[in-house]
Amino acid sequence: MNPMNFRSLEDFWAFYVSQHSKRATRHWHFVGTFLSIFFLMFSIFFSWWFLFFVPLSGYGCAWYSHFFVEKNVPATFGHPFWSFLCDYKMFGLMLTGKMDREIKRLGKRPVLQGF
Template structure:
């Protein structure tokens, strides 16, 4: 799919993250990647190698085994990373449900 703007991709991106557990896996991956990045700056530079492994690994796990789709990273790597940070920020500030409703999506009820 071709998108002309980040806003167009954002609506698609959210449709690919419809399950709360998918978003939680993304949150965990982004948080872990950020903590590893900080650790690599403070303690040892070679630890930076683990940033994409944990960041993408946890997110991709959620797409393949929870959501059942292909990560947007494969088609739009930079924009999907930007969308991931936006989703992370919305979740961190408790505004994710409001954004889902704004986009006309209903949260999917799920145990995990």
């Protein structure tokens, strides 16, 4: 499948999971998503100034993991909206302890590069 031609979010999800094959990559994403939620709440309750840290923490941790841990290109560059949705799906699955089961469900898939 050409990564440019995803027909559904589920198709993209399989690609997304393949791009997060290393546990450390997923952990960096979890930390970044958690921090972005934290800073969003902090900005709502204390000061709008903290909004600056929402994308900085979320994307900073995620992109670090792709460049230095997974050694691939972040899917955000080619599919920003679907990547955003899948990041929160992965966060939820990790939070509930179901991400490893999801990885097994999807099985070994080819790692696609590009957009």
